[in-house]
Amino acid sequence: MKPTEEIIRRLSNYRRVLYKLKSLGFIKVFSDNLGDALGISPTQVRKDFSLFKITGKKKGGYEVEVILERLNTILGKDVIQNVIVVGCGKMGSALMNYNGFASEGMRVVAGFDADPSLVDPEARIPIYGLEDLSKISQQFDVKVAIMTVPESRAPQLIDSLNEAGIKGILNFAPIELKSRNDCLIHNISILLELENMIYFVNNLDDKIVI
Amino acid sequence: MKPTEEIIRRLSNYRRVLYKLKSLGFIKVFSDNLGDALGISPTQVRKDFSLFKITGKKKGGYEVEVILERLNTILGKDVIQNVIVVGCGKMGSALMNYNGFASEGMRVVAGFDADPSLVDPEARIPIYGLEDLSKISQQFDVKVAIMTVPESRAPQLIDSLNEAGIKGILNFAPIELKSRNDCLIHNISILLELENMIYFVNNLDDKIVI
DNA sequence: TAGATTGTTAATCGATTAACAATC
DNA sequence: TAGATTGTTAATCGATTAACAATC
Structure with a gap:
């Protein structure tokens, strides 16, 4: 099994x-x-x-x-797992600076953004343009990416991530992306979660089935 | 059924x-x-x-x-669903300012934080101290809260939220909180999701079972 | 009409739980 | 020893899917 x-x-x-x-x-x-x-x-x-x-x-x-x-x-805790954050807007940078990764054996080695004004390779956690995805991912042997980009950018970005050798994507865009054979995708949609809770909260008389 | x-x-x-x-x-x-x-x-x-x-x-x-x-x-889209954000750190404020809520019929009516320096009742989305939880929640008939507080604060906060009439909590703290009879809790743990993906990515030879 | 699609019942599948022999 | 707990097999449960009558 x-x-x-x-x-x-x-x-x-x-x-x-x-x-x-x-x-x-x-x-x-x-x-x-x-x-x-x-x-x-x-x-x-x-x-x-x-x-x-x-x-x-x-x-x-x-x-x-x-x-x-x-x-x-x-669970792979015997090796530090390097991850990247793609999309360095408010959400992305909040995640990059979240300090819970280290104690779980994870490290955000870089951020990426299409907006040149956000690029800063000298930052504590450097931010690069998307053209550097492959180079950096290979350099740090990154297999997993956190994706915090607008919904419209998400689908095409998956291809770039795959080319860069990424095998797992944690998607925060409010679009349900399906896993492929060559890439596992988990979707975290705050809107979907809220919508779900709102349903059950609004229908509390119906016994909650979890 | x-x-x-x-x-x-x-x-x-x-x-x-x-x-x-x-x-x-x-x-x-x-x-x-x-x-x-x-x-x-x-x-x-x-x-x-x-x-x-x-x-x-x-x-x-x-x-x-x-x-x-x-x-x-x-799904309750015929009425605007008011929600609050409890914990206005980086993550919390990123969520408060996320502009995807409106098109899904949701509105963040207020933020709350224990830190007085973050309190600002005049902001576009006002931020209050925790002592105002009940007042504001009742005023806006809020039933659902997004909780972005440190792990250590999470458990005790649940009681305050319940007292304020909150029936659903979307918890971002990396601690698996269990739903109770009087309160539905969904946990969004970025670390857990990453850990999960890392397992499957590191064991790609085992066919992925989703 | 013949073909396509719904709505539902019955069968299947997979995951959880009950039961229990083994044994510390 | 008697009682408690593991490890596993068999039973149950619930969710998904197949099958098919109804009918547009």
Whole structure:
């Protein structure tokens, strides 16, 4: 069985919770603990672990340190993951300067923008023109890009990103881009999320189904 | 059957595609058209429509104008939906000034921040201290909040938001907050999304399962 | 009419959960 | 030992898809 996106999402959450438990002094955890913390069944925790050959001891549970090491390897935390930000408007620059990346083993190595007035190769995180996409991406072995450009620019940019060797795009434009064979795309649409919540909030009488 | 989050997400996407088709001159569409555009089966389109009593004509398909009107009603587009932004740091202010809300029938009526130096009730979109949450939320009948605060502040803020009558929270802090009975929470975690993509990009040999 | 498309029922598929033997 | 917990198999559940009668 191949891991699905949902399973990997849960692995990230196990990892996050395990660090919290570790800081509380936990040496070992049971599938029950993790299930409670994530609001899922202990069986699912065990099943997920089983898929990745993460084993525990009957009655003894799982060793926090051991699972964490395994999870870090699976999620690529043993190497710094370089990413770029394409589109350095308000949203893009807010993301570039977000300081949560480092502690998650990620680094924004550069920004890119079509607007020459935003280009600044001397900045702490340099900003280049789009013509430098391939050069910089190859130099830093970048595989993943955050895309914060206007909706109209998004579709054509995908081709440039692919040519530059980008395999994963986190798209913030309010347009649902479909993954291709050669490129995984995740869409984060604030408008869509709000619209979704607004529906359920406006229909609270209907029991919320999540 | 109650609509799930996924179904509402698809309704949003039908709506988006339908506006595009309308601008291309389409008067009617078939479930095939919509399925193709969204990469889903025509059966699913018909099933979704059926759930909301959106009907078409055998052989004649669906009338674009009619479905759009229905979808707009379902998704609350017939009334302006007021939202607030809690936490006016870089991310929060980038969101407040994002100009995609208006065309989707949403309006950011105010921002809130614990830091008094950010408070500015005279700004185009006024920024208040947290003590004004209830007053302003009630004044503008706000039910949904965008939360862009540091992780450490997030949990306690939920209580304040609930007291202010907020029923839905779009959380940007990198902490997976669980929905409660009285409050729907959607988490948007850039780090989690990146981590997820990084996994699949680093394991491209394993066929991607989406 | 013949062909195409809806609306719905039944079948399939995949993901979650229950159950339980193994065993610490 | 008795009780608790893992690891896995079988059962369940829900969502998607196939099939098809109705009909335009």
